[in-house]
Amino acid sequence: MSRRSFAPKVVTANHLLEGDVVYLSAADEWVRDLSMAELIDDEAHAQLRLLDAEKQRNVVVGAYLADMAPTGAGPVPVHFREAFRASGPSNRPEHRRAPPAPATPDPIVVPRSDARQTEGAL
């Protein structure tokens, strides 16, 4: 694959103890904030960074490379699955870590009145 066609990536995994989503930073730290992840635009470097991650088998579980789009605010997920991993479940906004990216509004509009919010299982 030529360098030109390589989609930029981040290394991501779940934290062994917490189970939550983490990303590998350029400083070799596992961070929760996607904007602090190392955005990798070279395939060979990506494979090396994945190996670095897999060595930390007692810190994280299931490391892999996830496609990202570069933006001024840092990497943004290309696929909706990664977007949910980054933001948290859409049905419980209070458990979200980060707001969904403004560029991808939620297509399923769940109208909510205040009354419903208090009646629903919050």
Place this chain on the structure above:
Amino acid sequence: MYQYDDFDRAFLDERNRQFRAQVERRVDGALTEDEFKPLRLMNGVYLQLHAYMLRVAIPYGTLRSDQMRALADLAERWDRGYGHFTTRQNIQYNWPRLADIPDMLDHLATVGLHAIQTSGNTIRNVTADHFSGAAADEIADPRPVAELLRQWSTDHPEFQFLPRKFKIAITGSPNDRAVTRSHDIGLRMIERGGEAGFEVLVGGGLGRTPLIGQVLRDFLPRADLLPYVESILAAYNAAGRRDNKYKARLKITVLEGGLDEFRDAVEAEFPARRAAFTGVDQALLADITDFFAPPAFRDADEGLLDAARAVDPVFRAWTDTNLHPHRRADHAIVTLSLKAHGATPGDATAEQMRAMADLADAYGYGELRISHEQNVILPHVPKDALPALHRELKAQGLATANVGLASDIIACPGMDYCALATARSIPVAQAIALALEEREAEVGQLKIKISGCINACGHHHVGHIGILGLDRAGVENYQITLGGDGTERAAIGERTGPGFPADRIVPAIERLVDAYLDLREDADEPFIDTYRRVGMDPFKAALYDQAGDTAHAA
């Protein structure tokens, strides 16, 4: 209800001690993830999208009030204040920390609950009719047999590494509320010539290859149950495919080899296994049956219910939808809806769980049930207690009068939680429930079931309207099936055609409901009957013949 004896307690304590040590070895690095994963799965611990998930079995859907309070404790002390009741009569906690899970399991053990075999290629939680022991139409309470199966299957050394997971469901009523025809083994309690026995179904299942279970034995004498079920498992264990996980379920074994070939294999196993059961199982069953003696029912004044219905239309609407006939005329089976419009189907907060436990104690002899339809049931409520119960349920947001209606939707966790999901389910369920809220009473009985991937945890194949969320070129897309049925008239739904993107699935469902209201003969003809009478074409036309609303090919 069944109470653990010293043997059960010692077994569970030892198992929990082992798992605690396994977690410690994983955390300190002595075990790799590859080594640890099968161990955690055997104990119901998954790693999901955002966190670990602990799946706790609620055997045959039966809970005592103290057990429900323990479930609330787990939600509050080690999770984020809520739990999710599933389509297999389990409860899932979505946010536990790995190191806390041994404490959670120890707490569950204090009330005789566990997470053993809620995952992995083992015999899973045995499910049963959620109205067991209470329904007016019941031949016999299936729960003693379900408990016998639970004890037999738990840690059964021969069946810890099956080709794939294995699910058993049992009903004691001719009206099948346990979806027995969609299980690896479905057991229907029947009587023949005054003798009690079972009709044994095998090879049912949903997932990527949905199949309706077939009759393996039309009448199995009651005393032959364990040796016969064991023979089925042994035949499957030997013949089930291990080369391809998508072809490893019993349904594929039966499909590929044929029912007769599988029956021959089972019958070949049976004599030796029957001989090995010397009657100890029947003695055990007799002991277990004593635990399921009905509570000491009090007499209730039925007149009070009619009087309350006459003056309170909200109460009347709730009694119209959320009650089911009890075997005693002065009692009712009450379903507490976990489907408030716009809420997540099957979710309950710790506060709600405690409230339900308190209400079970106050009005229902301390008993609860969990349904595969993700609701909670008080199986025995004296009819004169219903008005007071309803008042208290309203205060907890648990009095939604929608059981069996369009908003009583089954939905799997979908991509909001599940690592396997290909699309979200929950927001689709929330949006449909809100969209149909105003007219669902007019629409009547309608089962909508939503799965977020082909594995079909949301039972979409047996929904009158089934919805399957898929990933089509990186976008959520929803396929619709019609005509599915999970009851004794079991049927697999038929696909309507191309799927709909996320922003068009709710209007599509509304068009189906519009079409039904136009097509039905009268208000007494439910959706499923109209569909069976008129077929797919008019519904297809309603879905796809809309200018400017062309569905995206899927």
